[in-house]
Amino acid sequence: MPLSMYAASVPRFVHMLNNLTALLDKAQAHVDARKIDPAALTAFRLFADMFPLSRQVQIACDVAKGAAARLGGIEVPRHEDTEQTIPELKARIAKTVAFIATVPRAAVEASADRDTTLKLGKQEYTFTGMQYLLNYAQPNFYFHATTVYNMLRHNGVELGKKDFIGAF
Amino acid sequence: MPLSMYAASVPRFVHMLNNLTALLDKAQAHVDARKIDPAALTAFRLFADMFPLSRQVQIACDVAKGAAARLGGIEVPRHEDTEQTIPELKARIAKTVAFIATVPRAAVEASADRDTTLKLGKQEYTFTGMQYLLNYAQPNFYFHATTVYNMLRHNGVELGKKDFIGAF
Numbered sequence: 001m002p003l004s005m006y007a008a009s010v011p012r013f014v015h016m017l018n019n020l021t022a023l024l025d026k027a028q029a030h031v032d033a034r035k036i037d038p039a040a041l042t043a044f045r046l047f048a049d050m051f052p053l054s055r056q057v058q059i060a061c062d063v064a065k066g067a068a069a070r071l072g073g074i075e076v077p078r079h080e081d082t083e084q085t086i087p088e089l090k091a092r093i094a095k096t097v098a099f100i101a102t103v104p105r106a107a108v109e110a111s112a113d114r115d116t117t118l119k120l121g122k123q124e125y126t127f128t129g130m131q132y133l134l135n136y137a138q139p140n141f142y143f144h145a146t147t148v149y150n151m152l153r154h155n156g157v158e159l160g161k162k163d164f165i166g167a168f
Numbered sequence: 169m170p171l172s173m174y175a176a177s178v179p180r181f182v183h184m185l186n187n188l189t190a191l192l193d194k195a196q197a198h199v200d201a202r203k204i205d206p207a208a209l210t211a212f213r214l215f216a217d218m219f220p221l222s223r224q225v226q227i228a229c230d231v232a233k234g235a236a237a238r239l240g241g242i243e244v245p246r247h248e249d250t251e252q253t254i255p256e257l258k259a260r261i262a263k264t265v266a267f268i269a270t271v272p273r274a275a276v277e278a279s280a281d282r283d284t285t286l287k288l289g290k291q292e293y294t295f296t297g298m299q300y301l302l303n304y305a306q307p308n309f310y311f312h313a314t315t316v317y318n319m320l321r322h323n324g325v326e327l328g329k330k331d332f333i334g335a336f
Contacts (some may be wrong), residue, residue, distance in 0.1 A: 002170030002171060002172070003170060003171040003173045003203070003280050003298055003301070004170070004171060004298070005170070005171045007298060007302060008171055008176060008302055012302055012306075015303075016307065023202070037197060046318055046322045047322055047324065050321060053228070082277060108327060112170060112171050125313065125336060127336065128173070130171055133171070134175060134176055134180055135180075135183075135336045136333075136336055137308060138180075138306065139184065139332070139333050140316060140329075140333065142307060142310030142311065143329065143332060143333070144319075146311050146314035146315060146318070147314060147318055149311075150214055150314070150315055150318045153214055153215045153218060154214045154215055156215065156321075159335075161308075164311060165304075165308065168293060168295065168299065168303045168304055
């Protein structure tokens with residue numbers, strides 16, 4: 001059995017995005033219990049020129065959405081980056097998961113050697129589906145998801161790595 | 169063309185581990201230029217009960233080493249966790265990369281539906297090779313590699329995401 005393009009993308013993104021929702025639920029419980037302004041977490045940056053937590057969530061969602069759409073051969077829907085609060089960020093994740101679930105599995109499975117083009121700023125990059133998934137989408141997705149975890153941990157939210165990884 | 173188990177594992181781990189070395193080179197340059205004790209970085213923790221940077225590097229190496237060996241059907245070599253300094257951590261990465269490069273490609277390619285067992289503490293988990301790579305090895309590897317990046321960024325080392333991702 002070869003490795004499945006679908007198994008390596010859509011269900012993994014859905015799983016990790018759902019874990020991200022669970023992290024945000026723990027963040028909400030943390031600020032509620034301590035009467036902390038939730039913006040202390042959602043606007044938190046690990047360093048002054050890094051994106052705040054809210055933007056990290058948005059980018060994780062966008063990487064997953066873009067990868068699922070491009071590998072599925074369908075247009076990437078545009079989700080505006082308007083979310084500020086924890087409930088809004090959870091809704092953004094839910095919207096992303098709902099979209100990803102609609103992506104046709106057969107098209108994703110057949111995408112490993114289909115070219116896909118990605119525009120980053122003014123640069124265009126052309127990848128095979130496999131390169132795009134392995135070299136771009138997976139590391140970027142895990143990067144932003146992990147950064148959300150680290151930001152919450154750094155602020156004392158009680159989490160462990162198993163909250164991030166979830167069930168195997 | 170299906171997705172390749174080998175392409176999704178060994179060369180990706182090697183690529184990211186080499187990026188990690190480049191991050192550590194920038195960390196070394198940072199402490200040298202400012203006459204900072206390097207242990208301020210290598211022993212740094214994002215939160216008191218999280219592992220320090222040195223251990224994050226060791227775990228990233230161990231996840232890559234374990235995945236390459238298990239998928240390649242060979243015994244996982246033991247690397248003692250003795251590294252404290254930046255040069256020692258770079259040597260640990262180099263040792264990991266050197267080992268990973270010896271893993272037989274054909275065995276890894278054939279591993280998607282071969283069972284592999286992982287012992288975590290007292291628990292044993294049995295996965296297919298595909299589940300092990302996608303659900304365990306990839307998220308854990310990226311988690312620890314990203315955490316190293318976030319720790320260095322939080323301490324002011326001048327890095328950008330492209331240092332983490334590297335060339336596509």
